[in-house]
Amino acid sequence: MTAQDHTSSPNVTPADDPSPIQSILLHAHRLVRKEIDLLKAEVSERVSKAGSAVVMIAIGAILLLPALNVLAAAAVTALVALELAGWVASLIVAAVLIVIALILVMSGISTLKKTSFVPRDTIDTLERDARVLKETIKNDA
Numbered sequence: 001m002t003a004q005d006h007t008s009s010p011n012v013t014p015a016d017d018p019s020p021i022q023s024i025l026l027h028a029h030r031l032v033r034k035e036i037d038l039l040k041a042e043v044s045e046r047v048s049k050a051g052s053a054v055v056m057i058a059i060g061a062i063l064l065l066p067a068l069n070v071l072a073a074a075a076v077t078a079l080v081a082l083e084l085a086g087w088v089a090s091l092i093v094a095a096v097l098i099v100i101a102l103i104l105v106m107s108g109i110s111t112l113k114k115t116s117f118v119p120r121d122t123i124d125t126l127e128r129d130a131r132v133l134k135e136t137i138k139n140d141a
Helices: 003-008 018-079 087-114 118-140
Strands: none
Touching: 018 087, 018 118
């Protein structure tokens, strides 16, 4: 017998009709596809933001290097003008620049650690959808 024969037969009860389960599965399939699309969009957005941030940091660092060299030379010259030996002035400027560089690197690492690439919104929605689907199947069974 075909599915149509079951639905048209007077001896078949609504609980025997497979259409509610098929309907639930169809909706679940559509829901999963939409959640996958949401996941892709969310991950893509976060990766794009992180990529843009890394590019801006790299360009800024490249432009900053020559400026720091000139600034360091000026600082050494100023210390030499205060009658410090050239090598002492160079060591002082280098030490200050190393401390500043370490602070900046540690700050950047801390910021990157705080950036989450986990698609939290999608995961929360999937968990909620799974609960609703389970309840629906349970109630229809």
